[in-house]
Amino acid sequence: MTRILITHVDVVTLDAAGTVLRDRSIAIDGNTIVAAGDIPIDFTPDRIINGYGQVALPGFVNAHCHSPMTYERGWAEDLPFPRWLNEKIWVAESALTSDDVYRGAALAACEMIRSGVVAFNDHYFYMDRVAEVVKKSGLKAGLTWCVFGLGDDREVGANLDGTLDFIDRWQGRANGRIKLLLGPHSPYICPPDFLARIAALAHARNLPIHLHVSESPEQVDNSLKAHGQTPIGHLASLGVFDGPCIAAHCLAVSDDDLDILARQHVTVAHTPITYMKLAMGVNDLSRFFARGINVAIGTDGPGSNADMDLPAAIRQTVILQKHEQRNPEAVPGDLALRMATQNGARAIGLERTGVIAPGYAADLILIDTDRPHFLPRHNLISSLVHCTKAADVTHVIVDGQLIYRKGELLTLDEDRIKYEAERGAFNMVSRAMQPVREYRG
C-alpha cells in the first residue's frame, strides 16, 4: 500500500459545494484519498509530489468510446456518413484481428492517460484484448463487447454466450478496476427479442447495458414504422432501461423520450466532436439537464472524431451548447467538469470516484496552470474548462497508483505501442483493401 502526499496544490474538489482549496495538500493511502486540505501530522508518505502551480482535479472518465478505433484515425475523412461507414470503416474493420484490437486499445490508452483520463467506457470487439490493456495500464474501465443479435458470429464480434464468457473471465479482475457491461449495438440493428433477452440477462446478472440510441431522425422514423415507438420508447418497453444503462448520443429525442430517460435513470453519453465532424446535428442538453438526466462526456472513436482528448471534448461540449442554444450562459461554471468526471464514473458503476475528498477513490490528475495559455488565473474553473490542453496534464493517479508523470507513461511501453499500432493499422487497411477472398480465407 503506497502512501502519496501531494503538496502545495490548488484542489478543485468537485464536491457538492464546489469547494476549491488553495495551496493545500492531498493524502492518499492505498487506493483511497484519506485527506484533502489539512493532513494528519502522523501521515508518513512513501512519495511526495510537489503540486505548486498545479491544480488537482478528479480524473476524467471517457463515457463512451471505441478505443481500438485509433486504427481508423484519419482513415475516413470528409465523407458523408453512409460512405464513411460502408466504404471506409466497415471495410477496414473487416480485416481486424484480435491483435489489432490490443494494439489499437494500447495506443488509445497512451493517448487517454496523457489527456488526464482515469477511466473509459469502451464498446467494441475482442474485448479480452482491451481488458489486457486496462490491466496493464492501471486505468479503470467499463468494457462492453458489442453484439448484434443477428444470428451470425461475425469475425470481429461474438455471440451473446461469448460475451457472457468474457464477462465471467474478467469480472472483478485487475483489482476491481474493470467493470463489465452488456453491449447490444443499438435498437436499429438488434432485433427486439434479442434486446429483451439482453435486458433480462442484465437484470439477472446485475450488469449495466451500454448501447447506441437515437443518432438521427431517420432512426426515429424507422423505429416508428417498425415498432410503433421511438427508439427510446421501444427500448423502455423491452426492459432495456430497467437497470443501469448508458445510452450513447440520444440526438433525436422527444420530450416523452426524455421523460423516460429521466424516470429510468439512464445515463446519456455525449460526444460532441463526432456530432460535428460527421455533421449529425446535436441535442440541446438544457432539455436533459432540466429533467435531471445524468449526462456524461465521451470522445467516441477516433475513426469519427479523430482523437481521445477529454479536455478538448469538455470545451467542445460547452461551446457547442452555447452556440446551439444561442445562449452564452449555457453549461456554466464547473458543470462540464462534473459531466466529464463524476457523471461518467457513476454511469459505469465506479463507486466513490469523481470527487477529491476523504474516502473517495484516488483517481485524480494534476494540471499545470503556470502556462501562458492559462494565465492570468482570474477564474480557475473557467480556465480549466476553456484553456486546459491535454499536454497540461502532468500526473495521473488511478486507484492510488501513479501511472503518468511529466511526459512519461509509467505502466506502458509507449514507443513499442506507437510503432506496433501504426504498423498494424497500415497492415489492416492494406489487407482490407484486398479482394474479399484474400482476407476471409
Next chain:
Amino acid sequence: MTRILITHVDVVTLDAAGTVLRDRSIAIDGNTIVAAGDIPIDFTPDRIINGYGQVALPGFVNAHCHSPMTYERGWAEDLPFPRWLNEKIWVAESALTSDDVYRGAALAACEMIRSGVVAFNDHYFYMDRVAEVVKKSGLKAGLTWCVFGLGDDREVGANLDGTLDFIDRWQGRANGRIKLLLGPHSPYICPPDFLARIAALAHARNLPIHLHVSESPEQVDNSLKAHGQTPIGHLASLGVFDGPCIAAHCLAVSDDDLDILARQHVTVAHTPITYMKLAMGVNDLSRFFARGINVAIGTDGPGSNADMDLPAAIRQTVILQKHEQRNPEAVPGDLALRMATQNGARAIGLERTGVIAPGYAADLILIDTDRPHFLPRHNLISSLVHCTKAADVTHVIVDGQLIYRKGELLTLDEDRIKYEAERGAFNMVSRAMQPVREYRG
C-alpha cells in the same frame, strides 16, 4: 545571415499542387527558403535541425486578434454579450495602462509562438507597446491602433493623428516584420465621415484597413435604419473597401454583401471559437468560398474565446462548418491549413509567405507527429487539421530566425512575462473595480 538545414522531414508545402514531400530536407539562407526537397551539394548550414518524425508546415497566421486581451482571459464568463461587454470587458479596460498592453501582448506572444504562429494581425490600443513585443519576439505582425472617431481621445485609444504618428514610428521597423494598418473599430461605432476620411487616408498612404464588420443581425438592422444600407454596403459606399481590407467576422451577410466583398477583394477573418463561446451564431463559409473570397482564420481576443491556440481554431473552423452546413464534406483536405497560413499572410501584406518552396519567406514550423494522438498517419493532412495540438509544435522559424525549440522560447523571457502579466492583470481588474474617481484621477 544564418543558414539552417532541416533534414529528414515530411514537408506539407501548401503549394498550388498540394505537394507533400516525405523524408526530405529544407534549406534556409537568411530569411528565405532556398531549397525544399533536394538540397544543393554546396549548401553549408550553420545549424542543422533533425526533422525525423516531424512535419514542416508554413507557420500559422492569426488573422484577427486583440493580443493584450490575454489580461481578460477567464474574466467574463458565461455571460450574455451586453453584460460581457459592459459589466466586465469595458470595466476592466477602463483601468488599462500602456504597460499592461506590453505585458498582455508579451504573454500572447509566448502562447502564440508555442502554438505555431509566425504572424498575427492585432487590433487594440497603445500599439507601440505591441510593436515592441513584435520586435523583441521575432514574430511578424500586422498592427492596427483601434480608433473610434467619436471626437474624444479615450484614455486607452488615440485619435487618428496619434495613429498616423504610430504608423510613422514603426513602418519598416523590425527588419520589415511589422506591417501597419488603419483600424476604425467598426461601422456601428465610427461615424460615416470618419470612415470616409480613413478610407481616403488608406488610399493616399497605401495602408490596409482592419475593422469589425456585421457581427449580428441587429447591427445590420441598425445600419439599414441609419444609412439605408447594410454595414458592408455602407462601408463600400464610403470607399473603405477600395484598397486592401480585413473585415473581421462578417457573420450576418446578404448575397449582395458577399458579392461586394468578393469584387473588392476584402479578406474575411473568421474566429469560430468566439462565435460559439459568446453564442453569436456563425456564417456559412461555403457562400464565401463559392465567390472566391479570401477567408483567413483568427483566434480573436482571449477575453472572448479564452485562448490564442491556432491549431484549435483550425479544427474548430472545420468541424463547426461541417456541423453548421450539415455537410461532412465541408472544408475538406488542406483548405483550413491554407486559410490559417497563406490566406492570413496575404491579408496583412506579408509577401511570399505561407508556402514552403524556394524563394518564399522562411516562416515555418515543425510539428511532431510521432505522438499517440496523431498515429497512425493514414492521412497526414487530415491529422494536421484534426489532431495537431499546440504542444505538438517543436520549432518555430520566422524570417529565418529560430524563435522556439522544444519547449523553449528563444527570444522572450517567458517566466518574467508570465509573472508580470498575471500580476498586472490582477492589478488592472482591482483598479477597475474601484469607484470611478479612483482610476480616472
